[in-house]
Amino acid sequence: MARQSSILLIIGLVGLLGFGAKADQNRFMVFFADKAESIYSIDAPLDFLSQKAIDRRVKVNQAITVQDLPVNANYLDSLIKYNVTPYYTSKWFNAALVEADSADLDILITKDFVLSYEYIAPGTRLNPVTQPYTISFNPLEPSIVSSNSKTQIEMLGAQTMHAQGYTGEGVHVAVLDGGFQKVDQSAIFKHIFNNGRLKDRMDFTTNSENVFDYDDHGSNVLSCMAGNYKTVLIGTGYDMDVSLYVTEDVSNNSSFEYRIEEYNWLLAAERADSVGVDIIASSLGYSTFLDTSMNYTIAALDGKTAVISKAADLASQKGILVVCSAGNEGNGSWRYITMPADVESVVTVGAISSNGNKSSFSSIGPTADGRTKPDVVALGQGVSVFHQNNTIGTNNGTSFSSPLIAGLAAGIWQQFPELTNVELKELILSIGDNHNNPDNSIGHGLPNYRRLINDSILSVKKVFDESFTVYPNPFTGDHISILIEREYSRQDLDLKLYAPDGKLVAVKFEEKVKKGDIINLEVKEHSKGLYVLRLQSGGELKNVKLLRY
Template identity: 30%
Template sequence: MVRQNYENDVRRTALWLLASICVALVIGTTESSAQQRANYRITFKDKGSESFTPDSPSYRSTLAEFTAAALERRQRTGMDPVLTEDDRPLSSAYLTRLRNLGIDVLTESRWRNCVLVNVDTLTANLLTLLPFVSGVHRIAEVHYTTMAVDCNPARPGASARQLDLLNIGPLHRAGVFGQGAMIGVIDNGFRWRSHASMQHLDVRETYDFVYNDTIVSNEAVDVFNQDGHGTLVLSLMGGYAQDSLIGVSPFSTYLLAKSEDMRGEFRVEEDLYAAAVEWLERRGAAVITSSLGYRYFDSTEASTPYSAFDGRTTFASRAVNMAVARGVVCLTAAGNEGPNARTLITPADADSVLTIGGVMRDGEQWPGSSHGPTADGRIKPDFMALGTSVIGAGIGFPSYVSVSGTSMATPQVAGVVALLRSLYPEARPWELRAALTASSELPDTMDSLRGHGLVDATYAAELLGPGIAPPTVVRGTDGSQLVVVTIFNRGPVDPVLIIGNGAPLDPIQRSHPVYVFSVDPATIPSPAVEGLIFVKGRSRPVTIPKEGNAIVCGSDVPNVVASIPSPSHTMARIAPSILSAGQRDVRVLDAGMTPHTAFIIDALGRREEVGIDAGLDIILHIPHLAPGSYRVILAGTTVLSLPLIIR
C-alpha cells in the first residue's frame, strides 16, 4: 500500500509538472503574439485539504469577513453552522500555482469554486490539463436571451385552460417563463429529447436511481411505457409548442431523476425516491416536484399503515421535509383515491411539502382527488390545479394527449413556483408559500377537500412585488434604444435605469405594469452596455446593444417597431409589435431585402394590403384594424412574416 501511494504521488507530480511546463511555455510564446484573448471561468475540482470546521483557523478567519447583519440573516434562515463549505475560501495553493504561471486572476467565486482569468484560446485549452482544474469555460462579452425558435407570443391552443385556471397569462406575456429557476423532477423516466414540444429544454443533469446510470429514458430492461408518466409531467412545465402545448415554466432549468420502477410496486422505491431528493438538493434545485407516492406495494411487501402518515414518519416525508429546511420548495401529488377521506399517499402527508389536488375544467372538485386529513389531523391537499382533461406530451401517437390525475395537477403548481422564483430568486420557501396562500381562492381558511383551492400566479407575483420581469430592448421610431420592462406590484412604482456611472434615467412611459426607458445610442459603447433597473431595493440587469434588438421571446412590448434577425443584427429575435388601434407607421429594421409587397393577415386568414415606403428603412402604413393578433407579410426576394398585435 505504501509503495502504491508513493507511485500514485509520483504519477500525479509528473502530470502536474508536465502540465505546468506546457502552460508556461505557451504563455511565454503567446504573450507577444496576436492571438485573441478572452475571459475564461476556471473551475477547481475541490478547495484543498485544509480543515473547515467551526473550530478551525480557516473557519474563524472567514467568519470575521462577514458583517453582523449578514450573519443574522443566515441565522434567521436556520443555518447552523452559519458557514458552509460553499463559503470556504478557494485553495491558496491553486491560486498560487496559477499566478506562478503568469496568469492574473480577475475575480473569484467561492460559491462556484472558480476564478475568472483573461488568456488566449491555446492557454485556456492547456489549463484543462492542470490536475486541480475541473473545467474551463469562455465567458461571452454580451449575453442575449434566446428562448424558442418561434418567438411569437405564446399560443397554448388546447392547453389554454390549465394556464387560465392559475392566471399565468400575464406572466408569460411579460416574458416570465421561469428563466433562472432550477426545477428537480422525480418520476419514472423522461423521453424529452424526441418530443417536439421539449426540444428547447435546458436539462442540466439526469440520474437513474433504478439502474445507477444517467439514462432517464427507456432502457432495454424497462417496460414499454416506463417513461410515459414522467414525460407527461415534464411537458406540463417545460413544453413549448405553439397551438398545441405551452407549459407553465418552459425556460426553467431542469434536473431529472428517475426513481420509479414500472415492473412492480416495490418498497425500495421509497428509498430511491429519498435518494433522488437528496441528489436534487445537492445539485442546486430550488424547486422539487414529484407525482409519485407510496402506500400499497406488491403482495409480498407490507403496505404502509395510514397511522404513519403524520407528516414526519415515512422515509419519503422525512426526505422532503429536510429539503424544505434547506431552502427548497417541494411539491407532490395528493393521490387519485378519492372521493373517500384519508386516501393520501406519502409524501403528500409531509409537514412542509405543498400537496396538490385536482379540479375539473369548470373549477369544481374532481371526485378522484385524494384528501386527508393526515394521521395527525391536518388538512391536505394544500392547493389545487386542473386534474382532468389536461393536455400534455405523449410518447407515441398522438403526440399530445388528454390525461387526468393529481399527477398532472402537481407540475402546474410547481411551474408557478418556478415563475415566482424567476422573479424573486431571494425569496424563502415560506414566503413563496405565503404568497400562494394569499393569492388563492381561500386565503384565510382551508377546505377539507381542496385546501386553499386554486392559486393566482399573477396576483402572487404582485404580492411579493416589486418583481422585475426580464427587460426587452427594441429600436424606437426615433432611433433610440427603448428598454421595456414589466414590473409586478400591487400598484404603480417608480423604477429607474442606471447605466455605468451615469445619472438615473426615469421612464418616458408609465403604463403600469409596463415601463419604458429611452437610451440614446450615441451614449452606448460598441457593442453594448450593461444597465440595471432599480425599484424599491430590487434590481434586474439588462444588456443594451448599440444597434439592433435583443428581445425576450413572447414579450408583450408596447408601441415599438417590428424586428427580425438579419446578417447585421443576428441577435435580434422576432417579437410582436404592439400598436394601439388606428393608423400607425411601423418601421421594419434590417429586413435584408427591399420588399415590393406588404399585406396583413388576420386570425381568420383574411388578407389586406399595406402601404409601404422602402427607403433606408422600410415604413409600413398600418390601416385601422380591430384589436387582435395579425401577421405582417413582406414579399421581395424572400418572404418575411412578422407578428403584430393591435390593442
C-alpha cells in the same frame, strides 16, 4: 466544482468487484453508526456541495452540519470486505443502498460501525457501474390529438405571468418520476436541449444515465411545466432549468412497489440538493406495497413517519420547495393523501375539473395529526400533456395538476428571488380562491397569478365588494396606500397592519372616508414576508395579504 458524483455514487468501488449477483441476494439499506474520521469538513462545504446549495442554506438560515457530510468511505470499504456491495449512499440518513445476501448482513451487523439494516426490495437490479448514455436529441414534430393547454394555463393566470416576462428562467427544478420516455425525441422540448437547460440526470432504479426510457409518466409531468410547442402545449414555467431523476421502478410494466422506491426518492432528493436545485417536483406517492409488511397505515400520515416524508422534510429544511401530487385515492378505499403529501412544508396539490369542481379521484385530508391538506389545486382532468408516441393529448390525475403548480412556483420565484421556500409556499396559498376558508377537499383552492398583481376582479386586494384597492402589492418601500373606490356613505375606516410574526406594526383611523380618498399607511417594520392588513368599517371586516420583499 463540487464532488457530487463521488459522494452519491460509489460505483468505482463496485466496479472493482465485477458483477454476478447470487440468486439469494436482495436489496437493503445499511445504516452506519456515525461519520467519525471523515475526510470532509463542514468548514469546507464546496468539497461536497455546490455553491448554489450552500447559498440556499444561507438564505434559509440552515447551518451546514454533520448530516451534510458524505458517508465515511472507510465504512464502505468494510462493506465490500464482508461481501456486501454498496451502490449509492445517503448523507442525510447516513446509509448505503446495497445488494447482498442477508447472511452476510447478519455478520456485518455485529460490527461497531453498523447500526442496523433494512430489507427494501427482492432480488438484484443495479448495474455494477453507472451505465453512460450520450444524448442524441432529435426534435421530431409532434402530432396533435387534442389540447387543453390554454385552459390549464389561464386557470392559474400563468398567461399573464408569462406576458410579464416570468417563465421560470433561472429557476432549477428537479423532476422525480418513473421515466421520461421520448423526451429526447420531440420538438416539444427543443428549448431544453438547445439552450442547455438539462442540468443533471440519473436513473436510480438501474444505475444508468439514460432517463429517457421505461415509461412516459414523467414525460407527461415534464410537459405540463416545461413543454413549449407553439401555442398548443405551453408549460407553466417553460424556461426553467431541469434535472431528471428516475426513482420509480416501472420495469416489466409492473405497478408493484417496494420500499426501495422511497429510498430512491431520498437519493435523488440529496443529489438534487447537492447540485443546487430550487424546486423538487414529484408526482409520486406511497401508502401500500406488494410486500404488505412495508405498508403504511393512515395513522402514519403525520409527515414524520414514512421514509419519503422524512426525505421531503429534510429537502425542505435545506431550502428546497417540494411540490407533490396529493394522490388519486379520493374515490378508493384509502381516500386520503399519500406520502410525502403529508409533510407540512410540502406544497400538496389536488385536482379539479375545468369548471372548478373537485375531481372525484383527488385524495383528501386531513393528515393524521389534523393539518389541512391538500394545500392548493389545479386542473387535473383533461390536462394537455406530451405522450411517448410524440403526440399531444390529454391525461387525468393529480400527477398533472402538481407540475402545473410547480411551474407557476418557478415563475413567481423568478419574479421574487428573495423569497424563501416557506415564504413562496405561503404566497402561493394566499392567492388561492379558497384562501379564506381552506378545507380538506381543495385546500386553499386554485391559485391565480393575477391576484398577486391586482390584474383581476378576483384580486384579493379588492375588498368590501371592490370598495378599496390596496397598493403597491408586493411592496418594498416604507408605506402602502389604500384607495377608496366607491362612495361609502362617509363611514369611518379602521386600519391595522400586522408583520409576518404577527406583531401589530401600524395603526390608523380615518373618519368619514369618501370615494377618491387615498390613505397612506406608514410601515416602520422592515421584515420581509407576508403582512396582513385588517380593514374594518362598521360591521364589515376584511384581511388583505401583502407581500414585502
